[in-house]
Amino acid sequence: MKSQIMALLLILAASVAVAQEAHYFVRVKGQASSIDKVAVNGRSVIEGTIASISMPLLVTNYLRPGQNALTATFTSSPREAFTIVVERRQGGTTKQVAQLSAPANASKGRPMNRAINFTVPAVDVQRVTVKLSQQDEAEIKSRLIDLHNALERKDMSHLKRAMKPGVDDLKSYYPEMAEFFTTMVDQFLGEMVQDRRFKMKPFRTDGLVITAKGRVATVARRDGKPVFESAAIKESNGGGSSSSQISATEVKFKRIGGNWHPILHDN
Known part of the structure; x- marks a missing residue:
């Protein structure tokens, strides 16, 4: 209900x-034992305890011109690699602009933190x-x-x-x-x-x-x-x-x- x-x-x-404006997404590939938090510029995109998510998450409004930060706290799966990517979509074209990856069992059963910076052109986020x-x-x-x-x-x-x-x-x-x-x-x-x-x-x-x-x-x-x-x-x-x-x-x-x-x- x-x-x-x-x-x-x-x-x-x-x-x-x-349609012709640029849109940015966070996409999860593979599976972790748990994903505790994924954030863009400190703003939560995923928060809770999940293993994976199939839907890409639209984050354009979280971005700023110039340098941006993708951060994640997760426990890697003992059997499967885990990747978080930032995608840019525009006019039917998709381009990967950032990636956080962890091989299987990278965190040895404990939560780990990863972070990466990426750059966004001002024209993509100024409306x-x-x-x-x-x-x-x-x-x-x-x-x-x-x-x-x-x-x-x-x-x-x-x-x-x-x-x-x-x-x-x-x-x-x-x-x-x-x-x-x-x-x-x-x-x-x-x-x-x-x-x-x-x-x-x-x-x-x-x-x-x-x-x-x-x-x-x-x-x-x-x-x-x-x-x-x-x-x-x-x-x-x-x-x-x-x-x-x-x-x-x-x-x-x-x-x-x-x-x-x-x-x-x-x-």
């Missing part, structure tokens, strides 16, 4: 990039922030209301059409995450919306604040409450209870093909 609750929050996240006009804000609000109304009508076909430009934009540089979001929509959000108990709460147009960073416009509420949300669907199972709910605390948009559209990943 928790995955259902998070579905729309994930779907309505955003990206600050366009020009759009200036929003009244017309832009009016279009964004109209698109936002359209999303809410599609959910209220339980019209998943319309919702998918509204999201398609953002999905296609994400596919151009992060196809792995685009596939994940599509699965979330089909398997979790669709199931929740079609539940006979599903109901959107009334949408309020007052108190909305629209801000821009890079090429992304973010809609939030001045009071910090959700931009829109559904009533909770409560379930009982195994003597306990859980609930499913759409609760979008912010919704992000980008101009794609001359119009503003909801988009999928913030980086």
